[in-house]
Amino acid sequence: xxxEAFPGAATAAAAERTGVVRHLPIPDNDAxxxxxxxxxxxxxxxxxxDRHAPHVRRVLVRVLGVDRDLxxxxxxxxxxxxxxxxxxxxxxxxxxxxxSIAVFVxxxxxxxxxxxxxxxxxxxxxxxEFVTAPDGTSHSEAVRSVYRVMAxxxxxxxxxxxxxxxxxxxxxEVAAACRVSLATIKRRLASAQRKFAEEARRHxxxxxxxxxxxxxxx
Amino acid sequence: xGTMTRSLSDLGRRVxxxxxxxxxxxxxxxxxxxxxxxxxxxxxxxxKAHPLMIAAAAALMAAGAVLAVLWYRAPEPLxxxxxxxxxxxxGEEGSWLSASPGEAVDLRFSDGSRVSLAERSRARxxxxxxxxxxxxxxxxxxxxxxxxxxxxxxxxxxxxxRVQVTGTRFDVDWQPDAERLMVSMREGRVLVSGCMLDEPxxxxxxxxxxxxxxxxxxxxxSQPAQATAAADLEVPPPDGDAEPYESxxxxxxxxxxxxxxxxTATAERVQATPTWKDLAxxxxxxxxxxxxxxxxxxDECARAGVGDLxxxxxxxxxxxxxxxxxxxxxxLRRRFPSDDRASVAAFALARIAFDQRGRYSxxxxxxxxxxxxxxxxxxxxxxxxxxxxxxxxxxxMVGARQAAERYLGRYPTGPHSELGHxxxxx
Numbered sequence: 114x115x116x117e118a119f120p121g122a123a124t125a126a127a128a129e130r131t132g133v134v135r136h137l138p139i140p141d142n143d144a145x146x147x148x149x150x151x152x153x154x155x156x157x158x159x160x161x162x163d164r165h166a167p168h169v170r171r172v173l174v175r176v177l178g179v180d181r182d183l184x185x186x187x188x189x190x191x192x193x194x195x196x197x198x199x200x201x202x203x204x205x206x207x208x209x210x211x212x213s214i215a216v217f218v219x220x221x222x223x224x225x226x227x228x229x230x231x232x233x234x235x236x237x238x239x240x241x242e243f244v245t246a247p248d249g250t251s252h253s254e255a256v257r258s259v260y261r262v263m264a265x266x267x268x269x270x271x272x273x274x275x276x277x278x279x280x281x282x283x284x285x286e287v288a289a290a291c292r293v294s295l296a297t298i299k300r301r302l303a304s305a306q307r308k309f310a311e312e313a314r315r316h317x318x319x320x321x322x323x324x325x326x327x328x329x330x331x
Numbered sequence: 332x333g334t335m336t337r338s339l340s341d342l343g344r345r346v347x348x349x350x351x352x353x354x355x356x357x358x359x360x361x362x363x364x365x366x367x368x369x370x371x372x373x374x375x376x377x378x379k380a381h382p383l384m385i386a387a388a389a390a391l392m393a394a395g396a397v398l399a400v401l402w403y404r405a406p407e408p409l410x411x412x413x414x415x416x417x418x419x420x421x422g423e424e425g426s427w428l429s430a431s432p433g434e435a436v437d438l439r440f441s442d443g444s445r446v447s448l449a450e451r452s453r454a455r456x457x458x459x460x461x462x463x464x465x466x467x468x469x470x471x472x473x474x475x476x477x478x479x480x481x482x483x484x485x486x487x488x489x490x491x492x493r494v495q496v497t498g499t500r501f502d503v504d505w506q507p508d509a510e511r512l513m514v515s516m517r518e519g520r521v522l523v524s525g526c527m528l529d530e531p532x533x534x535x536x537x538x539x540x541x542x543x544x545x546x547x548x549x550x551x552x553s554q555p556a557q558a559t560a561a562a563d564l565e566v567p568p569p570d571g572d573a574e575p576y577e578s579x580x581x582x583x584x585x586x587x588x589x590x591x592x593x594x595t596a597t598a599e600r601v602q603a604t605p606t607w608k609d610l611a612x613x614x615x616x617x618x619x620x621x622x623x624x625x626x627x628x629x630d631e632c633a634r635a636g637v638g639d640l641x642x643x644x645x646x647x648x649x650x651x652x653x654x655x656x657x658x659x660x661x662x663l664r665r666r667f668p669s670d671d672r673a674s675v676a677a678f679a680l681a682r683i684a685f686d687q688r689g690r691y692s693x694x695x696x697x698x699x700x701x702x703x704x705x706x707x708x709x710x711x712x713x714x715x716x717x718x719x720x721x722x723x724x725x726x727x728m729v730g731a732r733q734a735a736e737r738y739l740g741r742y743p744t745g746p747h748s749e750l751g752h753x754x755x756x757x
Contacts, residue, residue: 162364170358174350183358188367254488256349259342261458278343279350306335320616320649321686322342 147204150195162191165208169215172290175280176219176272178260186222190215212290216272223268258316265312270305273298341686348716352746408459411440422456429453430471440464443478444485460484463496472504477519491544491709492525501534510544510709526709544709545671607631611642616649623647628655635659637667644679653683674704678714685721695721695730716747723754 146164149157169190173183180186193214201210259279263271269291276287288298313319350357411422414437415430422428422438430436430448438446438456448454452471456464463477463485477485477496485496489505492512499519505512514523516538522531526544534540534551542549607626610619623631623643632643644659660676667673681697684690698718705711719734735751742748 159364159368162367166360166364167354170354170360170363171351174354174357175347178350179357184363184366187358187360187363191367253349255342256346259346278339279346281340281343281347306339309339310335317649319342321682322345323338 143207144204147198147201147207150198158191158195161194165211166191168208169211172212172215172276172280173219176216176275177222178256178263180222182222186218190218193218209289213292216276216290220268220272223271227268253318255318255322258313258318262309262312262316262319266305266308270301270308273301274305274309277302348750349746351749352744408461409441409444409464410459411438411456411464413437414439424456424459427453427455427469445476447474447476449473457488468503468505470505470507472502474500474502476500490526492523492528492542495522495524495531512540512542512544514540547707607646608639608642611646616646619646620650620652620655628652629658632659632662635662637663637670637672640667641672641676644676648679648683653687656683671705671708674701674708675710677701677704678710681714681717681721685717691721691725692727695725695727712742712745715741716745716750719747719754720750723750728754 169187173186194211273287276282288295313323412419413422430450430452432450434450436448449472453469455467457467458465465486467488477499487494489512490507500517502515516534516536518536520535522533524531527547538551538553540551607619607622610622640659640663644656647656660680663676664673677697677700681694685694695718698714701714715738719731719738722731722734732754735754739751
C-alpha cells in the first residue's frame with residue numbers, strides 16, 4: 114500500500130542504501146550555470162541545454178527556415194558553446210554569447226549549402242534545396258516564399274533580416290548577435306530590405322504584404 | 332517606423348507565428364538533448380586535428396579542386412516546352428498557362444517528366460530547379476507523369492492543398508469554387524497536405540483521395556492498382572485529334588464538357604491579352620487594375636457578377652488600391668449576400684483592415700463576420716486566429732482571451748496557438 118501511494122519512496126530508499134550521489138539543482142541563473150560548467154559539475158551541461166535550447170532552436174529556425182539539418186545544428190551550437198565557454202568573460206552575458214554562436218553556426222550552414230549547390234555532383238543525395246524541399250509542415254505558401262526570397266540575400270544580410278524582421282530583435286540585439294557595429298547592421302539591413310523587396314515582387318503570395326506601403330508598391 | 336519597415340515587421344511576425352506552431356516538428360528538443368548529452372561532448376572534447384591529417388585533407392582538397400575544374404558542370408534547372416496542337420514554344424517560369432475549351436496543353440520537361448492540362452484548366456510553373464519544379468494548379472484537371480529520380484523534388488499547390496512528389500504518375504482535379512480536390516494515383520507515392528490534412532497523408536498506387544475543404548471531409552478509397560493503370564489514362568495529345576481528357580476514376584466532381592469535334596483548339600499562353608482578367612491571371616495586378624480602371628472600375632463592379640467582383644477586389648487589393656478593393660468586396664457582399672464568396676469577401680476586408688490599414692477593431696469585426704457565416708469554412712482557422720490577434724491589438728483583452736480559449740479548443744497546435752497561450756498566461 115505504501116509503495117502504491119508513494120511510488121518513488123522505495124526507489125529513494127534503495128538509492129540511499131547504495132550511496133547514490135544526488136546533484137542539487139543548478140539555480141536559474143546564468144552566472145552560476147557558467148561556473149557550474151567550468152567546475153565540471155554534474156548536470157550542468159543538461160541544465161545549459163534545458164535553459165537555452167528553445168532559444169537556440171528559435172534563432173536557427175528564424176534564420177534558416179525549414180531545414181533537415183536543424184537538429185544537428187542545435188547540437189553543434191551547444192558543442193561550440195561548451196568548447197568556447199572559457200573565453201566568455203562575463204558569465205551573465207551567456208544568453209547573448211549563445212545567440213552569437215547560433216548565428217555563426219547558421220551562417221556557416223548557409224555558406225556550406227551554397228557551396229554544395231556549386232559542387233552538387235559530389236553528393237547529390239545529400240543536398241536538398243533547403244528552401245523549397247517538401248518539409249511536412251503546414252507553413253503557408255507566403256512563408257515558404259519568404260525563405261525563397263531570403264535565399265537571394267547574402268548570408269550576412271539574411272541573418273540580419275531574419276533576426277530583425279522575423280524574430281523581432283532590436284537593432285542593438287541584432288548587432289550583438291552578429292558581433293558587428295550598429296552601423297554595419299544598419300547597412301546590411303538596408304541592403305537586405307532593398308534586395309528582398311526587389312525579389313519579392315516575383316512572388317504573388319507576397320504581394321498583399323508588400324503592397325500595403327507605397328514604397329513597396331513602387 | 333517607416334511603411335516599408337512596418338510591412339516587413341508584419342510579414343515577419345506572420346512567419347514567426349507559423350514557425351512557432353511547428354517548432355517541435357522541426358526540432359524535437361527531447362531527442363536533441365539526449366543526443367547532445369550522450370554524444371555531443373565526448374566526440375568533440377578530445378577532438379584535435381593531427382598536422383598530418385590537416386596536410387592530407389589539404390592534399391585531398393587540392394586534388395578535388397583539380398577534379399572539379401576538369402569535371403564540374405553546374406546542374407542546370409529543368410526547362411520545359413509548352414505543346415498544343417502540334418506546335419511548341421519554350422515555357423517560362425512564372426507565366427500562367429491555360430487550356431481553352433476543347434484543347435489540352437502539354438508541358439514537356441527536360442528530365443522527361445510530362446504534365447498535361449485538360450481543357451479549361453489553368454496552372455503555372457512557379458519555380459524550376461535542377462531536381463524538379465513547383466507548380467500551382469489554379470483549377471481543373473491535370474495529369475502528371477513525373478520521372479522518378481533519387482533526388483526528384485516536385486511540388487504541386489492546389490489552393491490550400493499541397494502534393495509532394497518524387498517520381499510517380501497521378502492525376503489531380505482541383506475545383507476552387509467548390510474547394511474540392513481529387514488525387515488519383517497510378518504509380519508511386521505522393522504526400523498530400525493542407526486544409527484539414529494537418530499531417531501529410533501518403534497516397535500510393537491505386538488510391539484515390541477526395542477532399543472537400545469546404546465540408547472538412549477527406550475520403551480515401553483504394554482501387555486495384557492495375558485497374559487504374561490499365562485504364563486509358565493518356566491525356567489527349569495536344570493536336571486535339573484524340574478523345575477529350577477524362578479522369579479514369581469515377582468521381583462526383585463535375586466532368587469537363589467534351590469539346591466540339593470541329594473546334595480549333597490552340598494553346599493560349601496568357602501573356603499579352605488586354606483584359607483585366609487576363610492581366611490578373613498573369614500576376615500583373617497593376618496593369619490589371621489599370622485596365623479595369625480604363626473601363627471605369629466602379630462601373631465594371633456594377634456590371635460584374637459574383638466571380639468578377641471577387642476578382643476585381645483582389646486585383647485592386649494586390650495593386651494597393653484599397654478603397655476600390657473595399658468597394659468591390661462590399662458590392663459583392665451587398666449584391667450576393669447568400670453566395671459563399673460573400674464570406675470570403677468579408678475575410679478579404681478583414682485582411683485589408685488588419686494588414687494594410689492597421690485598423691484592428693474593424694479587422695476583428697470582419698473576421699468575426701466570416702466566422703459567423705462560415706464557422707467551418709476553409710479559412711476558419713486563420714480567421715479565428717486573426718480575430719484573436721485583432722482583438723488583442725485593439726486592446727480588447729477580454730475578447731482576445733475568449734477568442735484564445737475558443738482557438739485553442741479547436742486548434743490546439745494551430746499557427747496562433749502560441750499567441751493563444753500567451754494571452755491566457757499559460
